[in-house]
Amino acid sequence: MHLHHTDPVRAEIIPPAAARSGGRPRPLRVGLGGPVGSGKTATVAALCRRLRDTVSIAVVTNDIYTREDAEALLRQAVLAPERITAVETGACPHTAIRDDISANLEAVEDLQERLDPLDLVLIESGGDNLTATFSKGLVDHQIFVIDTAGGDDIPRKGGPGVTAADLLVINKTDLAPHVGADLDAMRRDAEAARGPLPTVLTSVKDDHGVDPIADWISRRLAEHTAVRS
Amino acid sequence: MSPLSLLILGDGRFPSGGHAHSGGAETAIAAGRVHDAATLRDFCQGRLHTTGLVAAALAAGAATGYDPLSLDEAADARTPSPALRRVARRLGRQLMRAVRVTWPGPELDDLAAARPGGAHQPVVLGVAARMAALTPYDAAQAAAYDSVCGPVTAAIRLLGLDPFQATAVTAGLCGDMEHVASQAAGHAARLPAEGVDALPATSAPLLEITAEQHATWPVRLFAS
Numbered sequence: 001m002h003l004h005h006t007d008p009v010r011a012e013i014i015p016p017a018a019a020r021s022g023g024r025p026r027p028l029r030v031g032l033g034g035p036v037g038s039g040k041t042a043t044v045a046a047l048c049r050r051l052r053d054t055v056s057i058a059v060v061t062n063d064i065y066t067r068e069d070a071e072a073l074l075r076q077a078v079l080a081p082e083r084i085t086a087v088e089t090g091a092c093p094h095t096a097i098r099d100d101i102s103a104n105l106e107a108v109e110d111l112q113e114r115l116d117p118l119d120l121v122l123i124e125s126g127g128d129n130l131t132a133t134f135s136k137g138l139v140d141h142q143i144f145v146i147d148t149a150g151g152d153d154i155p156r157k158g159g160p161g162v163t164a165a166d167l168l169v170i171n172k173t174d175l176a177p178h179v180g181a182d183l184d185a186m187r188r189d190a191e192a193a194r195g196p197l198p199t200v201l202t203s204v205k206d207d208h209g210v211d212p213i214a215d216w217i218s219r220r221l222a223e224h225t226a227v228r229s
Numbered sequence: 230m231s232p233l234s235l236l237i238l239g240d241g242r243f244p245s246g247g248h249a250h251s252g253g254a255e256t257a258i259a260a261g262r263v264h265d266a267a268t269l270r271d272f273c274q275g276r277l278h279t280t281g282l283v284a285a286a287l288a289a290g291a292a293t294g295y296d297p298l299s300l301d302e303a304a305d306a307r308t309p310s311p312a313l314r315r316v317a318r319r320l321g322r323q324l325m326r327a328v329r330v331t332w333p334g335p336e337l338d339d340l341a342a343a344r345p346g347g348a349h350q351p352v353v354l355g356v357a358a359r360m361a362a363l364t365p366y367d368a369a370q371a372a373a374y375d376s377v378c379g380p381v382t383a384a385i386r387l388l389g390l391d392p393f394q395a396t397a398v399t400a401g402l403c404g405d406m407e408h409v410a411s412q413a414a415g416h417a418a419r420l421p422a423e424g425v426d427a428l429p430a431t432s433a434p435l436l437e438i439t440a441e442q443h444a445t446w447p448v449r450l451f452a453s
Contacts, residue, residue: 065450088452090249091386102246102323103452 027118028224029108030217031097031134033161034145036127039171039204041069043145044124046210048078056119058083058111060104062096064126085111093126101138120221130159141220147172152181155189163193167200167216174203234361239371241378246323251383251451252276256439258387266394269384270401273377277405279433281376283307284351285369285413286428291355292368295420297340297348303425304349310437312444316453322347328357336360365417369410377402383451
């Protein structure tokens with residue numbers, strides 16, 4: 001796994017503090033998007049396992065037509081059931097995270113109310129295409145997850161998820177030799193498309209595979225707390 | 230009033246959560262009752278003249294400034310299915326979030342505070358119309374249009390229906406929608422004298438029954 005680039009400080013995009021009734025800042029919201037099968041749910045599960053002892057976490061899933069992702073997380077018992085909520089998206093996963101974020105905001109607010117204190121909400125989008133991005137009205141930061149088996153030309157093809165996400169994760173590096181994916185080309189294309197934005201190549205199912213992503217989120221959490229205090 | 234405000238409020242792209250709801254079309258399509266433009270038209274017409282009329286009258290009533298909490302109770306009484314009551318409140322809460330930003334006003338704040346889990350969507354729609362300086366008839370038109378365009382949009386996604394034909398279904402129901410809106414405004418005008426008994430209570434039992442069934446489906450594309 002490789003963590004590229006120093007992380008730019010992007011405090012300027014964090015919206016103004018929305019203090020809650022008790023004066024606590026609202027939790028940090030991080031969106032995870034990416035094509036079907038790239039490993040979004042596996043990443044969320046691994047992040048929960050890695051961070052749950054030190055951070056109060058909740059998850060909102062956006063399944064396309066089932067509660068499969070929410071149920072997978074429940075089955076793996078990565079969080080207590082009351083910390084996982086599924087949102088239904090009416091056959092349009094990208095609408096629910098970008099054009100009309102109502103149902104997702106409602107789910108986030110319900111979790112905030114129910115689970116006080118809450119530090120971090122992970123919002124997993126339904127598997128979609130390379131143009132699916134989150135509204136800034138819904139998340140503070142977004143992670144885009146692609147994988148080597150989906151084709152090593154995806155970083156070159158670009159699209160808003162690849163070029164503009166705050167963190168790009170190229171997952172399943174362990175599969176690269178089996179599917180003929182050129183990791184160096186993927187890394188090079190991602191760097192060319194993303195400028196200073198960071199990219200992680202990893203395999204989240206490996207031991208410590210999720211660490212670079214968890215570390216990135218921990219830094220965003222630290223900034224979030226600093227900005228609001 | 231500004232006709233443009235009505236266009237904004239009625240726009241299917243208005244971000245108030247409606248895109249995830251089929252208005253009963255998903256079950257009707259699964260059962261084969263809706264399978265083409267003609268059957269979609271029948272479905273929408275039936276919905277419009279029953280629950281659509283009730284929704285339009287509630288919206289018109291709220292737009293007159295009549296007590297929204299009484300209207301909210303009247304909406305409960307006119308919605309037998311618990312699943313549909315939950316959906317109406319959820320959509321009301323989502324609409325509230327959007328209209329408090331687009332047309333802020335104390336009446337919306339008061340209703341949001343009194344019903345934190347959401348008031349029925351048509352009631353919120355009516356108060357929002359009032360904040361946007363629209364008339365009760367405008368609010369009724371928005372509700373009538375909403376009751377048609379939800380199922381039509383869902384049918385485009387679920388049946389792969391030709392979008393031009395589907396939009397022609399909506400346009401073909403303009404006369405029906407205007408008629409329902411004017412009936413609804415008439416009901417709303419009698420609220421001060423007669424109270425909520427002035428409101429219609431037309432219902433569509435099959436929509437209520439299938440909404441309960443839909444709520445138990447493990448695999449579905451729409452939330453309702």
